[in-house]
Amino acid sequence: MQEFLYECEDGLAWIDLSTANSEFFSLEFATVLDEVIGRLADQTEIRAIVLFGKDRGYPRGNPIADRPDVSESEKISEDFNRIENCATPVIAAFSGVVLNEGFELALAAHFRVCTSTTRFGQNYISLGSIPCFGGTQRLPRLTGAKSALEILLNAQIFSASQAKSIGLVDYVSQDDLKADTIQFIESVVAESGPRPTRNMVSGVTDPKKYQAQMAEAKKTGGACRSSGSTCACRMCAGRTNYAA
Secondary structure, three states: OOOOEEEEEOOEEEEEHHHOOOOEOOHHHHHHHHHHHHHHHOOOOOOEEEEEOOOOOOOEOOOHHHOOOHHHHHHHHHHHHHHHOOOOOEEEEEOOEEEHHHHHHHHHOOEEEEEOOOEEEOOHHHHOOOOOOOHHHHHHHHHOHHHHHHHHHHOOOEEHHHHHHOOOOOEEEOOOHHHHHHHHHHHHHHHHOOOOHHHOOOOOOOHHHHHHHHHHHHHOOOOOOOOOOOOOOHHHHOOOOOOO
């Protein structure tokens, strides 16, 4: 049975994702985490919930043969949606390398903080797949079409400073991640409250610019390489269903 250890201190709940029974992401991982966050959110004394990975960091993606099927992906998407809709602010605090499923979990959080040495990436495409849990919708809302397509389709690892510059990360810690996360919560989160990524518009404020970036990426080979004249992926089609 999957479980997570957490501690509550001064109204902040710290959930250590590295205490999960497996280092690999799974439906059970998402479901149990959703349940833990839900229980903490029901406690009136909890002001914010922090997801962090003290030892091995955020969950790793499964080998391609063990990836969630369609039914499991839909259930994981529902778990992520509930995390995103949590009435208590949820902050993702990163260290190490954040890839694929762990990356998508972070997008479902309301705020993102990381160390200066954190690295990010989405290499689903190298596995012949795409983000399955809302990443194609959440990411461009934060970064805009150009940066989102580069991340999703180039399978490259990028730095914390790059993540901050494109709007993916809210704050980069240069020293003590926990202390800086607390400071960020007190100075920013306490004032704003929850900030669901689905409500973010910084990356899509100009529809014409967004579509122009999509068109340019397709011309230069940086966009989807689906057959036919119309790309079927949810990002290119402009759909809003978070199941992909």
